[in-house]
Structures are given as structure tokens and as C-alpha cells.
Amino acid sequence: MTYWLNDVGVVSAMGVGQQATLASLNNYHTDTPLLQRNTTLSAQQRPLYVGMVNEVALDEAKRINTFIELCLAQLQATLAQLAHIDKSRIAVVLGTSTSGIQDGERARAVFEHTSQWPTDFDYYQQELATPAQYIAQQLGAQGPCYSISTACTSSAKALLSARALLKADMADVVICGGVDTLCQLTINGFDALASLSDGLCQPFSSNRDGINIGEGAALFVMTQGESAVTDNAIALCGGGESSDAHHISAPDPNGLGAQIAMQNALQQAQLAAHDIDYINAHGTATPKNDAMEALAINRVFGNNTPLSSSKHLTGHTLGAAGAIEAALCWLLLKGQGQHALPYNSLTTASNVADIKIIKQAFKPKLRYCLSNSFAFGGNNASLILGIHNE
Numbered sequence: 001m002t003y004w005l006n007d008v009g010v011v012s013a014m015g016v017g018q019q020a021t022l023a024s025l026n027n028y029h030t031d032t033p034l035l036q037r038n039t040t041l042s043a044q045q046r047p048l049y050v051g052m053v054n055e056v057a058l059d060e061a062k063r064i065n066t067f068i069e070l071c072l073a074q075l076q077a078t079l080a081q082l083a084h085i086d087k088s089r090i091a092v093v094l095g096t097s098t099s100g101i102q103d104g105e106r107a108r109a110v111f112e113h114t115s116q117w118p119t120d121f122d123y124y125q126q127e128l129a130t131p132a133q134y135i136a137q138q139l140g141a142q143g144p145c146y147s148i149s150t151a152c153t154s155s156a157k158a159l160l161s162a163r164a165l166l167k168a169d170m171a172d173v174v175i176c177g178g179v180d181t182l183c184q185l186t187i188n189g190f191d192a193l194a195s196l197s198d199g200l201c202q203p204f205s206s207n208r209d210g211i212n213i214g215e216g217a218a219l220f221v222m223t224q225g226e227s228a229v230t231d232n233a234i235a236l237c238g239g240g241e242s243s244d245a246h247h248i249s250a251p252d253p254n255g256l257g258a259q260i261a262m263q264n265a266l267q268q269a270q271l272a273a274h275d276i277d278y279i280n281a282h283g284t285a286t287p288k289n290d291a292m293e294a295l296a297i298n299r300v301f302g303n304n305t306p307l308s309s310s311k312h313l314t315g316h317t318l319g320a321a322g323a324i325e326a327a328l329c330w331l332l333l334k335g336q337g338q339h340a341l342p343y344n345s346l347t348t349a350s351n352v353a354d355i356k357i358i359k360q361a362f363k364p365k366l367r368y369c370l371s372n373s374f375a376f377g378g379n380n381a382s383l384i385l386g387i388h389n390e
Helices: 019-026 062-076 075-082 102-115 130-139 150-167 182-191 257-269 287-301 318-335
Strands: 003-014 036-040 048-050 089-095 145-148 173-182 216-224 232-242 276-281 306-308 366-377 377-388
Touching: 003 019, 003 075, 003 150, 003 318, 019 318, 036 062, 036 318, 048 377, 062 075, 062 102, 062 216, 075 182, 075 216, 089 130, 089 150, 089 318, 102 182, 130 145, 130 173, 145 150, 150 216, 150 232, 150 318, 150 366, 150 377, 173 318, 216 318, 232 257, 232 318, 257 366, 257 377, 276 318, 287 366, 318 366, 318 377
Parallel strands: 089 145, 089 173, 276 306, 276 366
Antiparallel strands: 003 216, 003 232, 036 048, 173 216, 232 377, 366 377
């Protein structure tokens, strides 16, 4: 059975929508970074690069819902083709790590100044399930509806969970993906872990010194059996998961859990390592993650498969990262050589295991892409997307 990713709506620092995202990808130059400095999110007012969605004001109430609405608007044509589906057979699975905590921070700031909570704020907005429930309300979906929160693998696992719902015949359509917004919680939390870069992140460079936090959303319309798209239809061909539980925040330096996730994804997709044309690496630009991931990729793929991290384009969007990076792979597959792969311009030589890092833009035709997501607690997920003409 084939599991189709019929369409995607995407929002990030690269822009709102498929065309804006592709324009940022094709026109990116290191002299004009997409990330921008912000001082309001850091408790120390440190000027930090963040991947901000400029189209939505940072202090807007229920900002996470606005991201969702922007994605759903992009999916209207595809959803209209599925209007005949029984609402009880439409499910929603969403990955998030912060949910509506930004609204809580905004409300707290108002309370500190006025001793009154804003009338438009309710604590329920911070529940992890709230974004998924909001999608269900917007669409009238009455099938299974829940959120997954496993830090940076959340939305990658949401796609795999959506696939499981279809396979178990619990739904005919699943709206799946992830969403997260910038907030003080994550900025200061990662700062406390000494994981933030003072400049722009440099994945796989020997100069790498940490991550840039980002925000955004990506929503897919997943079905099984027959695709709603006739040409260049994209499928979720396979996925792999593992949990090595090495450490609460540091990755296993041997990369065994990451290796298992990639191998499981290849096995489920019934593909060999040489079938993969591009790897979107997790590539956070922290010293330990990149070293671990390069080691794991080298053991599975050698130095033969082109790879890069796209986090210098979006920032690390945490719970939304898996879906947004899968969306980039989806767009590259759909474009069939029209669009440039993300590249990592290394200011210094790489000091990680021997892998084939893309260092300048080029536009190959792709058949299969693998996207990695790794998270706190040793939680690992790998997705394989592929193009079909059936």
C-alpha cells in the first residue's frame, strides 16, 4: 500500500507558502541570511539570530493558530477534492513542543503590568493537544485527533503516526505535520544548556558553536491507496524510529540510535542506501549532534550520498522541524531538478566523519530523499519521501 503526501502547506522564516519557500531556497546567499537578530526573547537581551515568520507579528495573540490557518489556506484545493470523505474518517496528528506557551508568556507580561489577565487568554491555550484540536475544528474533522510532543522529532513522528492510522484503517485522510512558535521558554532553555550560537549556525563546520531557534509550521494531507495527485505524486515511502535513551539532552556520541532509525527507514521503504539521492540532515550545528550524525550517516551511506542541513534557512523549529524539513524534501522532489538543494557553506573545514556535504547550490533530479530528526532523550526518527507516477 502506498501512503501519499498529496499536498503541503508551509510557513517558516523562508516565507509563507510553497512558492515563497522555493524562492528563498533558490535565491539564498550567505551574504543575505534569512535569519535575523532579536533581543526581546532572551532574558539577558542577547542579540540572537532566530528564524522568524515576518508575516505574523511576534506579539500577536494566538499566533500558533495563525500559522495553522496560513497552512490550511494553502491546502484548500486538495481538501476540496476530498470533500466527499466522511468527517469521522478524517484524522489530525500534529507535532509540537511549545504549543501555545507564547500566549502564556504574553498574558503573564500583561498581568505583571495590570494585575489582570487578558480577556482573550485561557490557560487551555497552552495544552499540547490544542493545535491539533484547532485544526479539527477548522475542518470539521471527527476522527482521531492528538498531538505528539517528543521535542525535535515531534512532527516527524506525527507523519509516521498518520501512516499508522491509515494502515490500521482508522482514517481515510490524515492532516499531519507540526507547528511551533518562537517564545522565551525555548530561547532561554537552550541558552541555559549553552547550546545557542552567538552568530549564524554553521552545520558540520569545525567552527560550529550552536543552534539558532526558529518557528513555523508544515501540514500534509496524507491518504493511502489512490493519490489525489496525478503527476509527480509524492509518497511517504518509509520511516524508522529508535530511542537510545543515552542522555536527557546529549546525543549518543556513537550515533547507534540514529543509525538504527535510518536503517529501519530504508528497510520499511524496501530501498538500499544507494537509492537515496539526498539527505536532509538534522544538522543542528552543535558540536555533539553533528559529530554523532555524521558518524551514523557514514556507517549507513558512506560518503556517497549528498547531504546538507537546512537549519541555517529556517532556524531549528523544534517540534515543527521534522515536518518543515520533510516539506522541503517534498518541494525538491516535486520540482524535479528545478530547485537548488540547500547547501552548507563551511567557513572552516569540517571535522566530522567523512560524508558528502553539499557546499554549493546545484539542481539535481531526485527520486528519494531521507530526512533526519533527532531529539532529547535519544529519540530518533528518519523519513523517506519518494516520487511515484502511478
